[in-house]
Amino acid sequence: MPVASLASPSVVAPTRLRLPDLLHATDRAADDVLSGRYQHLLPAGGPPADERWFTRLLGDDELDVWFISWVPERATELHDHGGSLGALTVVSGALHETRWDGGALRRRRLDAGDQAGFPLGWVHDVVWAPESIAVNPAAGPTLSVHAYSPPLTAMSYYDVTERNTLRRNRTELTDKPEGD
Ligand SMILES: [Fe+2]
Numbered sequence: 465m466p467v468a469s470l471a472s473p474s475v476v477a478p479t480r481l482r483l484p485d486l487l488h489a490t491d492r493a494a495d496d497v498l499s500g501r502y503q504h505l506l507p508a509g510g511p512p513a514d515e516r517w518f519t520r521l522l523g524d525d526e527l528d529v530w531f532i533s534w535v536p537e538r539a540t541e542l543h544d545h546g547g548s549l550g551a552l553t554v555v556s557g558a559l560h561e562t563r564w565d566g567g568a569l570r571r572r573r574l575d576a577g578d579q580a581g582f583p584l585g586w587v588h589d590v591v592w593a594p595e596s597i598a599v600n601p602a603a604g605p606t607l608s609v610h611a612y613s614p615p616l617t618a619m620s621y622y623d624v625t626e627r628n629t630l631r632r633n634r635t636e637l638t639d640k641p642e643g644d
Pocket of ligand 1: 543642
């Protein structure tokens with residue numbers, strides 16, 4: 465009689481793409497942004513200095529790629545990405561990502577060229593962070609490129625409770641990136 469496998473079932477996303485594919489897609493798109501390929505998609509005068517701005521660079525049935533501009537004092541909320549995998553590459557400036565690790569919030573800084581991947585179940589918050597003054601004394605918007613597969617359709621928003629657990633507040637249907 466065959467022995468039943470004790471291996472726990474793995475989580476399978478409804479996409480053939482993997483996190484490394486998404487990281488690669490954001491890396492390529494970041495290069496294209498830096499080379500000026502998407503200059504025509506930017507507002508005249510560049511992204512606004514006082515509000516978050518974004519535009520879709522690529523989109524098909526399995527992958528969305530967004531270009532996002534982040535500004536100071538525009539917090540998002542702890543959120544997941546529904547049933548989508550995600551990834552980002554910082555093009556210029558810096559971001560702080562605060563992630564729920566299952567027991568606590570952990571913050572990391574992402575500078576230009578840094579990448580982050582978001583597996584299923586990843587709950588985080590991303591905000592503008594100041595650049596090193598040595599790099600850019602006149603801090604402006606941070607630019608980043610994000611990829612989601614399958615394309616985003618829903619995001620849930622969370623709080624951390626007094627008992628240090630995660631509480632889901634609401635779920636919204638959206639295809640817009642990063643909690644707008
Ligand atoms: Fe996110």
